[in-house]
Amino acid sequence: MDIVVCIKQVPDPEHFSKIVLDAKTKLVRREGIPVVVNQVDKHALEAALQIREKFSGRVTVISMGPPQAREAIEEAFAMGADGGVLLSDRAFAGADSLTTAYTLAQAIKKFSPFDLILLGNETADSGTRQVAPQLAEFLDVPHVTNVRTIGFNSGDTLIVERSMENGHMKIEVRLPAVLAVNRTINEPRIPSVIDIMQVATKEIKVCGLADLGLSSEDVGLVGSPTQMANLFESRRERRREILDGAAVTAARQAVERLRELNAL
Amino acid sequence: MDFSFSREQEMLKKAVRGFAESNVAPRVPELEQKGAFPFDLVKGMGQMGLLGLTNSRPYGGTGMGYMARTIAIEEVSRIYPSLGFFFQAGNLFMFAVEGFGSEDQKRKYLPDLCKGTKISSFGVTEQMGGSDPSAMMTTSKLDGESYVVNGRKSFITNVEVADTLGFVAKTGDSFSVFFVEKGTKGYEVTRREPRPGLRCMPVNELVFSNCKIPKGNLVGEEGRGMAIAITTISVIGRTGAAGVALGAAQGAFEGAAKFCNGRVMYGKPISNLQAIQFMLADMSTDIEASRWLCYRPAWLLDQGKNPREIGPDIARSKLFAVDMALRTCLKAQEVMGAYGQSPEYRVEIFLRDAIELLTAGGTQEIMRLTVGRALAS
Numbered sequence: 270m271d272i273v274v275c276i277k278q279v280p281d282p283e284h285f286s287k288i289v290l291d292a293k294t295k296l297v298r299r300e301g302i303p304v305v306v307n308q309v310d311k312h313a314l315e316a317a318l319q320i321r322e323k324f325s326g327r328v329t330v331i332s333m334g335p336p337q338a339r340e341a342i343e344e345a346f347a348m349g350a351d352g353g354v355l356l357s358d359r360a361f362a363g364a365d366s367l368t369t370a371y372t373l374a375q376a377i378k379k380f381s382p383f384d385l386i387l388l389g390n391e392t393a394d395s396g397t398r399q400v401a402p403q404l405a406e407f408l409d410v411p412h413v414t415n416v417r418t419i420g421f422n423s424g425d426t427l428i429v430e431r432s433m434e435n436g437h438m439k440i441e442v443r444l445p446a447v448l449a450v451n452r453t454i455n456e457p458r459i460p461s462v463i464d465i466m467q468v469a470t471k472e473i474k475v476c477g478l479a480d481l482g483l484s485s486e487d488v489g490l491v492g493s494p495t496q497m498a499n500l501f502e503s504r505r506e507r508r509r510e511i512l513d514g515a516a517v518t519a520a521r522q523a524v525e526r527l528r529e530l531n532a533l
Numbered sequence: 534m535d536f537s538f539s540r541e542q543e544m545l546k547k548a549v550r551g552f553a554e555s556n557v558a559p560r561v562p563e564l565e566q567k568g569a570f571p572f573d574l575v576k577g578m579g580q581m582g583l584l585g586l587t588n589s590r591p592y593g594g595t596g597m598g599y600m601a602r603t604i605a606i607e608e609v610s611r612i613y614p615s616l617g618f619f620f621q622a623g624n625l626f627m628f629a630v631e632g633f634g635s636e637d638q639k640r641k642y643l644p645d646l647c648k649g650t651k652i653s654s655f656g657v658t659e660q661m662g663g664s665d666p667s668a669m670m671t672t673s674k675l676d677g678e679s680y681v682v683n684g685r686k687s688f689i690t691n692v693e694v695a696d697t698l699g700f701v702a703k704t705g706d707s708f709s710v711f712f713v714e715k716g717t718k719g720y721e722v723t724r725r726e727p728r729p730g731l732r733c734m735p736v737n738e739l740v741f742s743n744c745k746i747p748k749g750n751l752v753g754e755e756g757r758g759m760a761i762a763i764t765t766i767s768v769i770g771r772t773g774a775a776g777v778a779l780g781a782a783q784g785a786f787e788g789a790a791k792f793c794n795g796r797v798m799y800g801k802p803i804s805n806l807q808a809i810q811f812m813l814a815d816m817s818t819d820i821e822a823s824r825w826l827c828y829r830p831a832w833l834l835d836q837g838k839n840p841r842e843i844g845p846d847i848a849r850s851k852l853f854a855v856d857m858a859l860r861t862c863l864k865a866q867e868v869m870g871a872y873g874q875s876p877e878y879r880v881e882i883f884l885r886d887a888i889e890l891l892t893a894g895g896t897q898e899i900m901r902l903t904v905g906r907a908l909a910s
């Protein structure tokens with residue numbers, strides 16, 4: 270079974286308080302903030318590794334990002350991924366979720382035959398949850414998001430459970446397919462020393478625009494239909510009103526006030 | 534000069550931190566309370582390949598080196614110094630066997646010790662021979678195909694749970710290193726020492742009375758025992774104590790810094806008070822100084838330096854790291870007020886553990902002697 274896992278490098282959520290929004294350029298200033306592999310993407314990788322351990326096959330990770338995103342791929346190697354592709358090119362910068370998915374799809378078509386593609390359900394930094402469905406559409410395969418278990422049927426279908434607000438949904442999916450998993454699916458393994466020492470023997474395939482045969486019109490900021498209209502820090506100010514008086518009257522007043530504020 | 538970790542070392546640090554935070558941290562309250570040896574965590578460290586970082590591949594080690602070992606000790610001790618101390622006590626015999634033992638001994642003992650499925654300990658200290666091991670009274674006499682051992686050892690870490698004990702005994706006028714297996718007739722682990730710190734690594738006395746051990750249990754040449762023991766204690770014991778001290782200080786510091794950023798007084802976190810900032814600044818400066826003092830000997834060992842030549846570097850790093858850890862843990866308690874002594878905050882554990890390190894691996898005065906003698910000659 271050939272499995273592709275999409276992983277993204279994100280600012281370490283433990284340092285989110287240090288992120289500064291630049292109101293002028295509308296950019297997020299993340300200098301000096303350490304980066305990590307998006308946590309749920311490690312769960313996606315763990316799921317892939319477990320499937321490989323059961324059915325054999327190959328796990329390839331793919332990431333689009335700046336050159337330093339190779340560290341994310343190295344970490345995936347340490348966990349046990351067999352192959353790694355880094356999509357890195359100035360032309361890819363500023364991609365919205367659509368061009369991210371498009372670029373990933375083109376690379377997967379070109380380099381990675383697949384039976385299954387696993388992603389995290391969302392990223393810690395942007396968290397649009399759009400990449401998986403968009404990727405599936407570009408590849409013309411079915412997809413399921415928010416997956417919490419993956420089971421195998423005979424033949425080429427999967428039975429997956431998708432977490433819902435009030436329970437879960439059981440879905441049969443035909444392979445090849447795209448699944449976006451959530452963090453309840455497993456506990457990602459901690460790499461061993463030997464695994465870490467083997468990272469240096471694995472090679473990362475680095476691809477740019479030309480390697481994918483794409484036009485700069487279709488990728489990155491240029492190719493992105495989404496425009497950033499505004500960027501601001503949301504501040505939630507709490508207002509406080511004290512209603513004194515007997516409980517019954519206060520309760521009536523409270524309902525009235527909430528109505529006035531359109532909260533009810 | 535390059536002060537950066539290799540990519541491998543960075544990944545190791547992350548992996549060990551992950552292990553310590555998710556597997557060790559939740560166990561600390563229970564282990565502290567029971568004072569029980571954590572077999573499963575030691576096995577976990579073995580499975581990860583951490584116990585054999587300085588043993589070579591053919592014997593089940595990972596061979597990543599002394600810097601790697603220092604990183605692992607620091608990261609485990611940052612969460613729980615008591616477990617970090619296993620890299621000291623548990624690695625001693627492993628070093629002696631790999632460095633001085635026969636091929637058979639290496640193949641027979643090292644793989645299980647690297648995996649953490651078997652445990653070893655190493656006994657030098659006796660009631661009359663602590664800082665002056667040459668005063669030891671334990672004797673070992675060749676009698677046909679076996680040695681007959683008599684004597685007592687004290688303050689031996691993990692001997693209570695060890696499958697194999699390496700030890701030093703007098704053979705005539707000189708000393709030799711041997712080992713004895715658990716359950717051997719005439720070898721008995723006795724009283725457990727009640728200790729305030731390093732609670733999950735038991736420290737016991739042991740007695741040999743006409744204990745017969747096979748001739749093949751001699752490690753290295755007869756008569757070279759003191760040199761083997763001193764090298765082992767320096768390269769593993771002292772670097773271990775220094776690393777544990779460093780991790781303990783880091784853990785205490787982080788706990789204190791977090792507390793000061795969260796504790797609000799006069800309308801602001803107390804970390805806004807300059808007096809508190811100065812203490813935090815001193816702590817972090819002290820830790821950083823100590824860190825590089827610890828890294829350097831480890832790096833030198835990885836460069837293949839003769840351990841004897843860097844004995845004073847190692848002694849300096851242990852001397853400074855332990856004093857530093859004590860200063861830091863005390864300051865951490867101070868800035869936390871009454872919460873500092875509360876077991877809930879765990880900072881008090883670091884202090885109790887650091888106190889043990891004053892003596893383990895050799896006292897601070899012996900470190901000074903080692904440094905001082907090198908200066909005098």
Ligand SMILES: Cc1cc2nc3c(=O)[nH]c(=O)nc-3n(C[C@H](O)[C@H](O)[C@H](O)COP(=O)(O)OP(=O)(O)OC[C@H]3O[C@@H](n4cnc5c(N)ncnc54)[C@H](O)[C@@H]3O)c2cc1C
Pocket residue numbers: 275276277295296297307309310313331332333334363364365366367369373387388389390391392394395396397398399400401495496497
């Ligand atoms: C300051 C800023 C401005 C932005 N502006 C816009 C904008 O105007 N319009 C817009 O659409 N987006 C914008 N983004 C989002 C950014 O482009 C996204 O990071 C990117 O499109 C991926 O979407 P996501 O992170 O929401 O992924 P999600 O859909 O939340 O991620 C799901 C999964 O997809 C995979 N994945 C996501 N990204 C990658 C990747 N690069 N490589 C490999 N796998 C990946 C991972 O498995 C991940 O868990 C902005 C982000 C920032 C930080």
Ligand SMILES: Cc1cc2nc3c(=O)[nH]c(=O)nc-3n(C[C@H](O)[C@H](O)[C@H](O)COP(=O)(O)OP(=O)(O)OC[C@H]3O[C@@H](n4cnc5c(N)ncnc54)[C@H](O)[C@@H]3O)c2cc1C
Pocket residue numbers: 622654655656657658659660662663664665687688689690691731736889890892893894895896897898899902
């Ligand atoms: C937690 C812990 C674990 C231990 N684990 C082990 C173990 O696994 N194996 C093992 O063999 N031992 C172990 N020990 C014992 C340890 O190695 C000894 O305690 C240490 O060597 C000191 O010996 P001592 O306690 O007899 O002190 P002493 O040697 O009696 O020292 C008493 C005091 O005299 C000072 N002093 C001694 N000689 C000099 C000198 N020449 N100049 C100046 N001052 C001097 C010392 O610094 C100290 O302050 C452990 C100890 C502890 C606390």
